[in-house]
Amino acid sequence: MCGITGWVSFRRDLTQEAAELAAMTATMSCRGPDASGTWAVPHAALGHRRLAVIDLPGGAQPMTVDTPDGPVTMVYSGEAYNFTELRDELRRRGARFTTDSDTEVVLRGYLEWGEALVDRLNGMYAFAIWDTRADKLVMIRDRMGIKPFYYYETEDGVLFGSEPKAILANRLAERVITTDGLRELFSFAKTPGTGVWEGLRELRPGHLAVVDRAGLRETCYWQLEVTEHTDSTEETVAHVRSLLDDIIRRQLVADVPRCMLLSGGLDSSAMTAIAALQVQEHGEVIRSFAVDFPNQAENFRAEDISPTQDTPFVHAVAEHIVCEHRDIMLDGGAMADPATRAAAVGARDLPIGFGDRDNSLYLLFKAIREESTVALSGESADEVFGGYPWFHNEKREADTFPWLAGADSPMNPASLLDAGLAAKLDLETYKADQYRQALSEVPYKDSETGLERRMREVCYLHLTRMVQTLLDRKDRMSMAVGLEVRVPFCDHRLVQYVFNTPWSLKSFDGREKSILRGATKDVLPESVANRKKSGYPGNFDPAYxxxxxxxxxxxxxxGHEVLEFHDRASVLAACEAGIAEITGHQRSGLERFLDMATWLDQRNPTLKLG
Structure with missing residues (x-):
């Protein structure tokens, strides 16, 4: 896991731009605290910050292989979970390796198969390869978009980086936010490919882009496809369990301390229980961590997305599977600290967070990083298996993204906006346009009608829009403290298989995530196997x-400039509301108000509102 950046220019000599490249690379220091490296030839410059996870002595980057026709150099972020098999195959084809790293496997895989390498990779990755033989840059992002990748086209090339801050450190990148950029900030639509900043693009999941003297061309190498599902319920459940066993075994491979993120929900508990069984084969005990808050039992408020407290279920799992568990206690004062907010907003690069849940996630990861370098998370299981409440109630029929349906949606960051700005942004039209665009991409079976057809759409929306928001949040908060978080439920084999499972089978027991429950209930305490979906916990400390x-x-x-975006009277009303009277929209609005102010101070964007 690392941070990457680079610059391609066909009219400059980039060997003379060492200071600019160093500045871009330095912005990624949090993603790679263990080592730093840069490399340049006249038309390409690459920078890398390393978090060493596999082959600690080897794997230094940028990594170069000399060929008879010139060097091929790569900067790589992520993990290829099938690197052992690929290395064996490459050796049979004559490749000789000088390290034990998966980085070298990927680079030599490119030398053997070219861009078709992407069809062989299993993992989470974002990497760029400068191929001197053809004077071209190849940029690749994993199928589900677990690892971030941004680029910014220039007059004669491109800038790229793991995060926008790396690109914005270059003098060619203008810090401009347009009306559409603000719409993206406040809509919660997460339009694929949009980088919010003017001119900044996000390489879409499952895409690669090539830059040469002819320009930049982005192509799709993987997307969700429709296939016929012929397995019975029992066969489906068994196949999902087999996949999970293989996925988790692969993702436990590391040369550094690893752990599990345990919430006491079905997703993380199933993952932790399977991992515990696997490490026990080697005489080890798995470690796990959970977040908790002082006086949570007294302050807790049941919500639709979080109806129960986590702690009793966390402890039930830890006792059942016998793991080394620790609760990370976070108080409201720490989460409200402006320094914490500044760190969280700085990690996200944009004020698009989840308020206290972002702040607590940052502090949780920071505490875990003191003891572990790699963590496995249950993120995305709800999107894959259909876990959210709106998969199962009337909101799934709404003519919009289901998570935004209804006046009570918790995802309404525009609640305290200035009325004039709100009218200019016209967020409802923007969200409707993005929704229609998303629906136009959905692959269907000809035989699908009614509920099955609608649930195909709902699943697709979550797997291509909603999950991107959560994966981005996970990546930024973890990498801000140098923690690598892996997401087993995003393995593309599992995602593709379950996507093509009929909705009637996904909910065969009349509950959410029926297939996952059926596949893992044998390793879980009954209370957890039957627990209703409960999201990442909020903090209800009155002090916060x-x-x-x-x-x-x-x-x-x-008179902070953030008031140019928000209605003063509405903000003050939220400030004066009592603990028991404040609405969820007021609270989230205040959090977004503070995030926006922090971001304006940090990034000082130029606004172009047409």
Whole structure:
């Protein structure tokens, strides 16, 4: 796991741009605290920050292989979970390796198969290869978009990086936000390919892009496809379990301390239980961590997305599977600390977070990083198996993204917006346009009608839009503290298989995530196997709310420029609301208000609102 960046220019001599490349690379230091490296030839410059996970002595980057026709050099972020098999195959084809790293396997795989290498990889990755033989840059992102990759076209080439901040460190990248950029910030639509900043693009999941003297061409190498599902319920459940066993075994491979993120829900508990069985084969005990808050039992409020507290279920799992478990206690004061908010917003690069849940996730990862370098997460199981409440209620029929349906949607970051700005942004039209675009991409079976057809759409929307928001959040918060988080449920084999499982089979027991429950209930305590979906926990400490209200009042009193985006009276009303009276929209609005102010201070964007 690492941070990558680079610059291709066909009119400059980039060997004279060492300072600019160093500045771009330095922005990725949090992603790679273990080592730094740069490489340049006249028309290409690559930078890398390394978090050493596999082959600690080897694997230094940028990595170069000399060929008779010139060097081929790569910067790589992520993990190829099938690198052992690929290395064996390449050796049979005559390749000779100088390291034990998966990085070298990927690079030599490119030398053997070219861009077709992507069809052989299993993992999470974002990498760029400068091929001197053809004077071209090849940029590749994994199928599900687990690892981030951004690029910015210039007059004579491209800038790229793991995060926008790497690109924005270059003098050629302008820090401009347009009206559409603001719409993306406030809509929660997560339009694939959009980088929010003007001119900044996100390489879409399952895509590769080639840059040469003819320009930039982006192509899709993988996407969700429709296939006929012929397995019975029992065969489906058994196949999912077989896949999970293989996926988790592969993702436990590391040369550094690893652990599990355990919430006590079905997803993380099943993953942790399977991992515990696998490491026990080697006489080891798996480690796990969970987040908790002081006085949570007294302060907790049941919500649709989080109806129960995590801690009792976490402890039930830890006792059942016998793991080395630790609760990370986070108090409201730490989460409300402006320094924590600055770190979380700085990690995201944009004020598009989940309020206290972002802040607590950052602090949780920071605490875990003191003891582990790699963690496995249950992220994306809800998108894959259909776990959210709106998969199972009337919201799934709404003519919009289901997670945005209804006035009670918790994902309404525009609740305190200035009325004039809200009218200019016209977010409802923007969201409707993005929704129609997403629906136009959905692959269908000719035989699908009614509920099955609609649930095909709902699943597709979650796997291509919703999951991207959560994977991005996970990546940024973890890599901000140098923690690698792996996501077994995003293995493309599992995603593709379950996507083509009929909805009637996905909910065969009348509940959410029926297939996952059936595949893993044998390793779980009954209370957890039957637990209703409960999301990442919120913090209900009154001290947190009081603190963010005080911070918001201070910004209003000083006339901070964030007021250009928000309605002053609405912000003050939210600041004066009591603990018991404040609405969810008011609280999330205050958090977005503070995030926006922090981001404006950090990035100082130029606004172009047409």
């Amino acid at each position: 709310l009081s603190a963010i209200q005080a911070h918001a009042r201070e910004l209003v009193s000083t």
